[in-house]
Amino acid sequence: xxxxxxxxxxxxxxxxxxxxxxxxxxxxxxxxxxxxxxxxxxxxxxxxxxxxxxxxxxxxxxxxxxxxxxxxxxxxxxxxxxxxxxxxxxxxxxxxxxxxxxxxxxxxxxxxxxxxxxxxxxxxxxxxxxxxxxxxxxxxxxxxxxxxxxxxxxxxxxxxxxxxxxxxxxxxxxxxxxxxxxxxxxxxxxxxxxxxxxxxxxxxxxxxxxxxxxxxxxxxxxxxxxxxxxxxxxxx
Numbered sequence: 640x641x642x643x644x645x646x647x648x649x650x651x652x653x654x655x656x657x658x659x660x661x662x663x664x665x666x667x668x669x670x671x672x673x674x675x676x677x678x679x680x681x682x683x684x685x686x687x688x689x690x691x692x693x694x695x696x697x698x699x700x701x702x703x704x705x706x707x708x709x710x711x712x713x714x715x716x717x718x719x720x721x722x723x724x725x726x727x728x729x730x731x732x733x734x735x736x737x738x739x740x741x742x743x744x745x746x747x748x749x750x751x752x753x754x755x756x757x758x759x760x761x762x763x764x765x766x767x768x769x770x771x772x773x774x775x776x777x778x779x780x781x782x783x784x785x786x787x788x789x790x791x792x793x794x795x796x797x798x799x800x801x802x803x804x805x806x807x808x809x810x811x812x813x814x815x816x817x818x819x820x821x822x823x824x825x826x827x828x829x830x831x832x833x834x835x836x837x838x839x840x841x842x843x844x845x846x847x848x849x850x851x852x853x854x855x856x857x858x859x860x861x862x863x864x865x866x867x868x869x870x871x872x873x874x875x
Contacts, residue, residue: 640693645723646730648691653731655807656703663806665798667774669758670703671751673781683801684779690808694719698740700747700781702754703733709754710737711747748783755785759794774800 656664664670674685676698688696700711708727710720717739724735740747759771770793773786777799785791 640719640722642723642726644693645691646726649727649730652691652703652807653733655803659803663803664800665774666772667798667800668704668762668772669755669774670800671773671775671780672701672703673775673779674699682779683776683804686808687776687804692720692723700740700751702751704758706733708733708735709751710735711740711751712737714739748781751781752783752785755795770794770796772796772798774798774803776801776804 656667656670660666672684672687674682674688674697685695685697688694688699688701696712696716698713699716700709702709712720717737720735720737727733727735738747738750755771755773762769762771773780773795775797780786780797785795786797
């Protein structure tokens with residue numbers, strides 16, 4: 640798994656969530672992505688996990704919160720996800736908690752419900768009397784007891800985040816990285832990148848420009864920041 644690409648895309652996701660939560664992510668407190676055991680190419684949640692993790696993660700639930708990312712996945716994906724733990728903390732200061740799912744979905748659903756309940760209690764403890772807002776792709780959320788019960792609608796509000804997901808998949812690698820709401824360490828990394836870019840520019844003077852609008856291939860380390868015309872080499 641490409642750790643640089645994972646960190647870059649995770650940063651883009653959390654940046655978009657932080658800066659455009661109202662417009663793109665429905666003011667979500669958490670983002671819930673569910674890729675069922677069987678799916679088609681049209682399944683947007685599957686496309687999102689493939690974009691973020693660069694692989695096929697069927698039968699997987701991911702609950703994104705600001706400080707923690709919870710994974711519920713089959714046994715054969717646990718070791719792969721463990722390799723991303725340090726990268727997740729380095730990128731957005733969110734630690735990863737990985738739960739192995741058994742053959743049935745019931746275990747993953749039940750534990751996911753417990754986590755959502757604990758997040759809601761945390762909101763109430765802060766004095767905020769309101770439902771927890773759960774962002775998920777419309778029609779692609781897990782049919783757990785908590786999310787499927789009409790009695791919980793006043794406590795748990797589901798909102799569609801497909802606009803944010805589609806925009807991220809389409810433009811995530813080229814998106815401007817917003818600094819507000821991201822770790823201070825990341826801002827230091829960008830400052831260091833800017834300084835090194837000045838030296839890089841002098842050395843490359845007279846050569847064919849290496850700055851390309853295409854974010855694929857060997858130019859995967861180029862990230863657009865600030866004004867749309869300013870690029871820097873970001874080593875992450």
